[in-house]
Amino acid sequence: MLADLGEDARPLAGGHSLIPMMKLRLAEPAHLIDLAGIGELKGIRADGGDVVIGAMTTQHEVIAEAALAAKLPLLRETALQIADPQVRYLGTLGGNVANGDPGNDMPAVMLCLGASYHIVGTKGERRVAARDFYQGVYQTALEPGEMVTAIRVPAPPAGHGAAYEKLKRKIGDYATAAAAVILTQSGGRVATCSIGLTNVGTTPLWAEDAARAVIGTALDPATVKKAVAHAEAITSPASDNRGPAEYRTKMAGVMLARALARAKSRAA
Amino acid sequence: MAKSHVTMTVNGKTVEALVEPRTLLIHFLREQLNLTGPHIGCETSHCGACTVDLNGRSVKSCTVFAVQAEGGDLRTIEGMAAADGTLHALQEGFREMHGLQCGFCTPGMITRAYRLLQENPSPSEEEIRFGIAGNLCRCTGYQNIVKAIQYAADKLSGAAKEAAE
Amino acid sequence: MNAITPSKEERAEKLQGMGCRRKRVEDIRFVQGKGNYVDDLKLPNMLYGDFTRSPYAHARITKIDTTKAAAVPGVVAVLTADVLKTVNLAWMPTLAGDVQMVLADGKVLFQNQEVAFVIAEDRYAAADAAELVEVEYEALPVNVDPLKAMADGAPVIREDIKDKKEGAHGPRKHYNHVFAWQSGDKAKTDAVFAKADVTTKELIVYPRVHPCPLETCQCVASFDKIKGELTLWGTFQAPHVIRTVGSLISKIPEHKIHVIAPDIGGGFGNKVGAYSGYICSIVASIVTGRPVKWVEDRIENLSTTAFARDFHMETEIAATKDGRVLGLRCYTIADHGAFDACANASKWPAGLFSIITGSYDFPTAHVLVDGVYTNKAPGGVAYRCSFRVTEAAYAIERAMDIMAQKLGMDPAEFRRKNLIKREQFPYTSALGWQYDSGDYHTALDKALDSVDYKALRAEQKERQAAFKRGETREVMGIGVAFFTEIVGAGPSRNCDILGIAMFDSAEIRIHPTGTGICRLGTKSQGQGHETTYAQIIATELGLPADNIAVEEGNTDTAPYGLGTYGSRSTPVSGAATAMACRKIKAKAQMIAAYMLEVHDDDLEWDVDRFRVKGNPERFKTMTELAWAAYHEVPPGMEPGLEAINYYDPPNFTFPFGAYICVIDIDVDTGVSKIRRFYALDDCGTRINPMIIEGQLHGGLTEAFGIAMGQEIRYDDDGNVMTASLMDYFLPTAVETPNWETDYTVTPSPHHPIGAKGIGESPNVGGVPAFSNAVNDAFAFLGSTHIAMPHDHWRTWAAAEKLGLHG
DSSP states (O other): OHHHHGGGEEEESSOTTHHHHHHTTSOOOSEEEEOTTOGGGOOEEEETTEEEEETTOBHHHHHHOHHHHHHOHHHHHHHTTSSOHHHHHHOBHHHHHHSOOTTOSHHHHHHHHTOEEEEEETTEEEEEEGGGTEEETTEESOOTTOEEEEEEEEOOOTTOEEEEEEEOSSTTSOOSEEEEEEEEEETTEEEEEEEEEESSSSSOEEOHHHHHHHTTSOOOHHHHHHHHHHHHHHOOOOOBTTBOHHHHHHHHHHHHHHHHHHHHHHOO | OOOEEEEEEETTEEEEEEEOTTOBHHHIIIIISOOOSSOOOOSSSOSOTTEEEETTEEEEGGGSBGGGGTTOEEEOGGGSSOTTOOOOHHHHHHHHTTOOSSOSSHHHHHHHHHHHHHHOSSOOHHHHHHHTTTOOOSSSOSHHHHHHHHHHHHHHHHHHHHHHO | OOTTSOOHHHHHHHHTOTTSOOOOSTHHHHTTTOOOBGGGOOOTTOEEEEEEEOSOSSEEEEEEEOHHHHTSTTEEEEEOHHHHHTTTOSEEEOTTSOEEESSOOSEEOSTTOEEEEEEESSHHHHHHHHHHOEEEEEEOOOOOOGGGTTSTTOOOSOGGGTTOOEETTEEOSSTTEEEEEEEEOHHHHHHHHHHOSEEEEEEEEEEEEOOOOSSOOEEEEEEETTTTEEEEEEOOSSHHHHHHHHHHHHOOOGGGEEEEOOBOSOOTTTTSSOOHHHHHHHHHHHHHSSOEEEEOOHHHHHHHSOEEEEEEEEEEEEEOTTSOEEEEEEEEEEEOTTSBOOOSOTTOTTTTGGGGGTTBOOSEEEEEEEEEOOSSOOEEEOTTSSTTHHHHHHHHHHHHHHHHHHHTOOHHHHHHHHBOOGGGOSEEOTTSOEEOOOOHHHHHHHHHHHHTHHHHHHHHHHHHHHHHTTSOSEEEEEEEEEEEOOBSOOOTTTOEETTEEOOEEEEEEEOTTSOEEEEESOOOSSSOHHHHHHHHHHHHHOOOGGGEEEEESBTTTSOOOOOSOTTOIIIIIIHHHHHHHHHHHHHHHHHHHHHHTSOGGGEEEETTEEEETTEEEEEEEHHHHHHHHHHOOOTTOOSOOEEEEEEOOSSOBOOEEEEEEEEEEETTTTEEEEEEEEEEEEOBSOSOHHHHHHHHHHHHHHHHHHHHTOOOOBOTTOOBSOOSTTTSOOOOTTTOOOOEEEEOOOOOTTSTTOBOOOTTHHHHHHHHHHHHHHHHHHHTTTOOOOOSOOOHHHHHHHHHHTTTTO
């Protein structure tokens, strides 16, 4: 259907990004394809070491599913910081990762976790790593007629600690800046680390240099400072009502430092 | 565009109507079903004055098309009181605790609080405040709304205990 | 008297009169979703109106083509300024003596200004068509900086009055000048400043904000061609004023205009004035012969209906070196946007700004306000305050803290030293106001004791040391505010709205069975008037409050009033209610005397009855007297039991309060956490403590929003940057702290029940308490003034400026 209707059609997931845009007439699709009835897009299953989450899983379900929360607490922690209860009842994980809005929270978490997206289109199925998916504001690797059907998250290593630290003007707001961190320790030193940053660029940012800088360290203040500098260096936030770009860059660093500390405290 | 036929249960009654596909649920409720309890306070899905309970979820009816509610079970503020007119514990609590002033946020607030108490029958103050974060109020400063919801939680759990005994 | 005779206390309790926490009457319909708001109204054949608005802040209109819009199925008509000119309504008078375009006439002067009004069968078609009105613009230079409005060569905003050297309020010094207004003794004050030991000066800016009630502005206009009568339902805080002004500008005789304000979802000043939407709806109804509904959306509300504040106040205090204030000077630039649509009493272009000496005994003061035009939305209004009182209170409370800091004095002690003393009341301020009553020192002591102020300052000292040692990245602030506000506009010698004196009214009719109805000229938007006015009557007349229906808002039946804003309902209509009650009571006394066969003077009043002095078993209850009034009155007396009172208050009332805010700020993010907020208020006699607390919670929350994040911000091209709820900060239940409320009672000596009004005190005192707390947090590091709003990034920027980020 998407293929037939081309540019005139948009899939409708939770609708809480698309419908507000339509009400402001910033998006005017002639056709909406309601995904609510498609059973294959729901459900959470294990597949080998991975968790595969149907794209139409709502944020509310991400929070409520005890098994998911046990395996991937970072997802639950993040979902609780998205919007408000009503939006979470309908807003979907698929919508949040596939929209391409740099303000969405889940993309940075997916970069952090090394997730990949199942994509279905007229040409068949493919998988794209989250780290290769985001190209610009509302620009992703999706070709016309394609949509994300599931999100595949590899099980994090045993004993990991993770945190999503989000600075916002008020609850429910998009991030002034946010950082997702997952790490493991060995003998009190960081063994592995992955970092994602939200809303401080035209896409979510995977802070590779910042993560590399903390490996093998005990996250002493000097190391954290280095990591923060690396993170700040890759940011290019918009100046908006949340603050000027310089402030938001600095806040990305502060959120990173706090996420590192919290992740460390949760790691074995 | 041609109109769509929708059927749904609203406050326990089956309704059928023709709507434009783009008709928002809030406009369908207010203008075609004459349920003017849910209100419109913004157009950016922030204020929550339009909150209804759809298929067991608190939903901002301004961000849902009427056709998306097809076959659904919908409750609005007008469906909160019992058939004999007895007010729901929340409606009573809002009055007892002075949890409203101009009344504009109240239908959405009570409808949301209803689902909140289904999710969590004994919420702490912090959980209540987090639970109503999608409903803005300009008059009360929320303090008495929290008390109203606590009043209802107490009353409902007391009634639940009685029913169990 | 025996065991089953109710005691005096029981009888009083049954009445639910003044002082009771009476549950609200209005709640019964609101909690069931059965409120009756304007957009709930459905009339047969009703049409919907919607505006096409300008994307430009300042531009000439070279062409408007409505053909495509008119062709949208369901569109019935499209109005432009040219159409309105045919009925002389392209421009309308404002409450401030200016004129305002109803639809853009050759030019647009602010972003989102109304250009065309589309009328259609349903609101979706109207919205579709509004997008299709084609307008060609030639952009003009923009000015949104009020401090640059009167510069040489500044863009001309108002070509229509460009060459007029006289404005509504006196001479104009520049083509973008609106008015100059001053009060006080300039020479005396300047002399004091020249000689003073210590002076302070700071540009204190109260940013442009917006009242943002949850329900936007809306109306339904229905013109009956056969009768030549207009019925107008709308969100009107002052329905009678709308009727009179509507008659003057439309030429429809006033008795043929029926204005009805039903339930209103919050006003906060936003719904006082007349907007283009109302005028266009009326014209559209006349033109189409059908009812027309107009409901603005939130972006329209925030960006085009009346804003509040935007006062740039250069505030100076002169004092002795041991902390006695000697003089106050303030020069203010007031940004009125493109049209001065300020809702003030007509002779007061800067409202009651001269309350700026506040709670302090300033021997001399002088204030000068220059109003200017810019390319911003027109206005302003009093956002939950009396006219310009929040601005004045903010200036004086900030300035007092700045002076305290310079003197090295504790802010509470500095205030204590300068508070007007109890013995000085009634007190005439240096700027001419006679404050009715106050006991400030008692209130201050009570507040400081309640929060254990000494302990807080001791804790703060420790935390400051810890911060300097690098042990914490949080700073603690304690904000003190002691405000006096001036409400209850107002005495006819001071106050009129377009010539109509600012009295207010109450008409009470008691029915034969002892229940009754009271109609008033005020209009609740959530303040609980249906509940509280009945409590006054219950106490005055001894009839249960539940037996008194209260009505407001229908101009056909309600006696003339000036509406509800500026906390004036209790001071003015509350007084009228008491006075009308006393007329009824006097008549009832005569009937009782006749029935009991005694002289009037042989009777005394006891809660709900007149009884014979010395013989209390002989009595007549008010309920019995009501029946008697219709059954058998004394010879020569008119039957019936009713009275009306139009109350011209002899003075304003002066509520006051002491607020203390404790705040903890994370310097690395700029995030503030309100640890504690204590508010002590004195509103004189307290009619319903439950409702008072509710008003305080609400007002403090609005103050919190204003101080900590609200602004209507423009970029240099005049684009509104904060026009939706995404960016205009309305706190949720999560950010909003718990409020501690307390009180003292200092009745107003000139008010019949001693009441002063309370609705807006929390906004007046709250904003300075928050702002002083943030400023106090950084003062130990050398900061003297950080401007509002105290949102995260600005607070962080202040910390950055102080070198706190290493």
